[in-house]
Amino acid sequence: MKAHSLKNVFWRRFKKNRLTLAGGIVVLLMFLVALLAPFISPYKPDDIDRKHILEAPSPKHPLGTDDLGRDVLSRVIWGARISLSVGFVAVGIAVVIGIMLGAVSGYYGGWMDSIIMRFIDIMLSIPTFFLILAVIAFIEPSIWNIMIVIGLTSWMGVARLVRAEVLSLKEREYVLAAKALGAADVNIIFRHIMINSMAPVFVSAVLGIAGAVLIESALSFLGIGVQPPTPSWGNILNLGKDNIEIAWWLSVFPGLAILITVLSYNLMGEGMRDALDPRLWDVEI
Amino acid sequence: MFAYLIKRLLEMIPTLFGITLISFLIIHLAPGKPTDILTELNPKITPEARERLEKMYNLDKPVIVQYGLWLKRIVKLNFGESFSTDRRPVMQKIWDKKQPLLDRRLFITLMINLITFAIILAISIPIGVSSATHQNSLYDKMMTTTVFIGFAMPSFWFALLLMMFFGVYLGWLPISGLKSLNYDALPLLGKIWDRISHLILPVFISAFGGLAGDSRFMRSSMLEVVRQDYVTVARAKGLPEKKVIYKHALRNALLPLITLIGLSVPGMIGGSVILESVFGIPGMGQLFFMSVMTRDYPMVMCILTIGGMLTLVGNLLADIGYMLADPRIRARQ
Numbered sequence: 001m002k003a004h005s006l007k008n009v010f011w012r013r014f015k016k017n018r019l020t021l022a023g024g025i026v027v028l029l030m031f032l033v034a035l036l037a038p039f040i041s042p043y044k045p046d047d048i049d050r051k052h053i054l055e056a057p058s059p060k061h062p063l064g065t066d067d068l069g070r071d072v073l074s075r076v077i078w079g080a081r082i083s084l085s086v087g088f089v090a091v092g093i094a095v096v097i098g099i100m101l102g103a104v105s106g107y108y109g110g111w112m113d114s115i116i117m118r119f120i121d122i123m124l125s126i127p128t129f130f131l132i133l134a135v136i137a138f139i140e141p142s143i144w145n146i147m148i149v150i151g152l153t154s155w156m157g158v159a160r161l162v163r164a165e166v167l168s169l170k171e172r173e174y175v176l177a178a179k180a181l182g183a184a185d186v187n188i189i190f191r192h193i194m195i196n197s198m199a200p201v202f203v204s205a206v207l208g209i210a211g212a213v214l215i216e217s218a219l220s221f222l223g224i225g226v227q228p229p230t231p232s233w234g235n236i237l238n239l240g241k242d243n244i245e246i247a248w249w250l251s252v253f254p255g256l257a258i259l260i261t262v263l264s265y266n267l268m269g270e271g272m273r274d275a276l277d278p279r280l281w282d283v284e285i
Numbered sequence: 286m287f288a289y290l291i292k293r294l295l296e297m298i299p300t301l302f303g304i305t306l307i308s309f310l311i312i313h314l315a316p317g318k319p320t321d322i323l324t325e326l327n328p329k330i331t332p333e334a335r336e337r338l339e340k341m342y343n344l345d346k347p348v349i350v351q352y353g354l355w356l357k358r359i360v361k362l363n364f365g366e367s368f369s370t371d372r373r374p375v376m377q378k379i380w381d382k383k384q385p386l387l388d389r390r391l392f393i394t395l396m397i398n399l400i401t402f403a404i405i406l407a408i409s410i411p412i413g414v415s416s417a418t419h420q421n422s423l424y425d426k427m428m429t430t431t432v433f434i435g436f437a438m439p440s441f442w443f444a445l446l447l448m449m450f451f452g453v454y455l456g457w458l459p460i461s462g463l464k465s466l467n468y469d470a471l472p473l474l475g476k477i478w479d480r481i482s483h484l485i486l487p488v489f490i491s492a493f494g495g496l497a498g499d500s501r502f503m504r505s506s507m508l509e510v511v512r513q514d515y516v517t518v519a520r521a522k523g524l525p526e527k528k529v530i531y532k533h534a535l536r537n538a539l540l541p542l543i544t545l546i547g548l549s550v551p552g553m554i555g556g557s558v559i560l561e562s563v564f565g566i567p568g569m570g571q572l573f574f575m576s577v578m579t580r581d582y583p584m585v586m587c588i589l590t591i592g593g594m595l596t597l598v599g600n601l602l603a604d605i606g607y608m609l610a611d612p613r614i615r616a617r618q
Contacts, residue, residue, distance in 0.1 A: 122303035124548075125596045126589060129555030130573060134311050134585050137577040214439055218559055221441050222574065241445055241563070244460075245453050255442030263437035 013275035020271025026264035034080040041074035046229045054247050064249035066239055072249060075231035076257050082232040083261060086147050086216040087209040093151025094212075095205050098158025103189045105159070106166030113163075120156045128153050132215065133224070141224050150212050158204055165197030203273045210265035217258050233258050286608060286615050293604050297597050304593035305359065308586045309352050355586075364587035369579060375587045379569060387480070391591070393463065394557050394568035400488050401553065402546075405495045410535075410542070412496075413503020418530060420508065428500065435497025440556065444490045444563045451486065459483050461565040487564045491556060495549060502545050507538040540611055547603025551596045 015021055033040065049069030057064045063072040105116040131153050139145050169175060170193060178192050219225030220234025221241070228235050233254040240251030343351045358365065364375040379391045386392055416425045452460035459465065463483050471479055510516065511534050519529045557570030565571075569588060576584035608614050
């Protein structure tokens with residue numbers, strides 16, 4: 001029998017939930033697709049073929065072609081790159097900001113805590129999508145800018161989470177001991193406190209990726225996200241809307257890709273959260 | 286109770302202040318002057334006219350003074366004039382007193398969100414409760430699956446699919462706008478049906494995601510509550526199960542849901558941009574999108590501020606709901 005280490009318990013619980021495992025596998029597959037896009041896509045994503053525009057799915061073009069005769073399957077495959085990279089970078093930015101502000105707020109308390117918490121309240125009061133749109137209006141809608149803007153508007157959850165974790169850990173004996181030994185604040189926060197509260201942050205990051213993918217696709221769908229000819233699931237859907245009466249395949253397939261991706265990240269995140277929650281651990285483990 | 290409300294209202298003031306500050310800064314930290322777009326539209330503008338324009342918007346003063354002056358104006362709900370060609374006051378474009386109530390942009394957005402809200406509450410509570418009382422049944426599992434899909438479903442994609450099916454394929458429902466072109470010629474009943482049929486798809490779409498989340502939340506909250514001692518006591522003293530669930534457990538399980546609803550207000554208001562753009566609904570969200578695209582700064586600042594205020598009002602209502610539902614909060618005063 002394996003040792004009852006946290007890692008073992010976590011992994012066994014994670015595997016036990018088949019849906020969670022399925023989510024994890026799909027996420028891995030999506031990574032492979034994104035990584036191998038140049039090798040597995042049947043056409044180049046921006047190969048224009050004016051003789052075959054808006055063709056329904058056929059063996060030659062399994063997901064049909066768009067209004068410029070580009071192969072939709074290839075564009076969906078390449079779109080995976082955009083979606084995943086936006087998801088990761090945006091969430092990375094959000095997590096870094098969230099950890100910084102949350103840790104400072106929880107560890108130092110006092111007026112810094114008041115100011116940061118008030119700032120979070122304010123950020124949460126302005127409808128996020130309004131905020132993102134307003135910022136994007138004034139900058140170039142490049143993929144980097146979109147990542148940054150999504151990251152800058154979605155760190156509040158992580159900050160609150162980290163603050164709560166820090167508050168609960170900073171009075172523990174081992175932290176006080178480190179303090180008594182004269183460890184620097186930065187050291188205490190990162191080496192002693194954060195290391196023990198990474199798990200919930202990680203879960204919320206996985207769920208955050210799902211959210212970022214949705215926001216990016218919504219922006220691209222509205223025409224202010226990733227700009228064509230770069231393929232993104234959202235901007236293919238934008239074409240789908242313009243051709244809604246004649247080309248169903250332009251709407252159905254990229255949306256399905258978004259749905260499956262977001263669903264998988266959500267399943268994975270929820271499964272991880274359950275696996276990490278000791279209250280849900282059964283006796284048999 | 287009254288004191289608590291006053292306290293909450295006072296707490297809202299700094300947040301409101303912050304909302305206006307952020308709305309202001311976003312526009313003013315952007316490269317270029319806000320009036321650039323206005324003068325670009327009219328290349329013949331003389332330097333004097335440009336200067337006058339900048340004076341009008343106080344752009345010759347330091348940013349902090351500009352903010353103060355802007356704040357002074359918006360306290361009186363005067364958000365200035367739109368940069369678009371019609372040059373109408375911003376507030377008038379959102380809430381045009383000359384138009385019937387049903388055609389005012391802010392009203393349209395509020396109406397759709399409130400109907401959505403009512404539907405979400407009416408459906409998600411019973412679903413959540415019955416999933417919890419039938420935990421792990423086939424019904425519960427089906428609901429859980431639906432919830433996960435509902436969470437992951439991009440609303441604009443779902444909208445496209447339904448538009449294709451009900452609008453294009455079956456031809457049952459209109460797919461754009463709030464009323465038909467021949468609306469004025471319709472008899473009264475026809476008018477009413479015309480309005481309703483235009484709302485069915487948008488309201489359904491905007492309710493779907495919230496429905497998933499709230500019923501899931503209701504389920505876990507109920508599961509938590511039925512494990513409490515007082516529920517066991519209620520059962521032990523022989524109360525019928527229906528009464529235990531709907532009278533003793535439900536009321537307590539509702540408390541976290543009220544908080545969640547308060548938190549979901551900004552998402553719904555923000556979501557109206559997508560919804561109204563997809564369905565071509567002339568509401569505040571659509572206006573915001575158009576203003577962003579044309580860099581109509583006064584309009585953008587105004588809707589940002591109003592969106593924040595609506596969120597605060599939503600939070601306050603949630604607080605009041607919480608107070609009504611939870612006697613402990615009332616007793617604390």
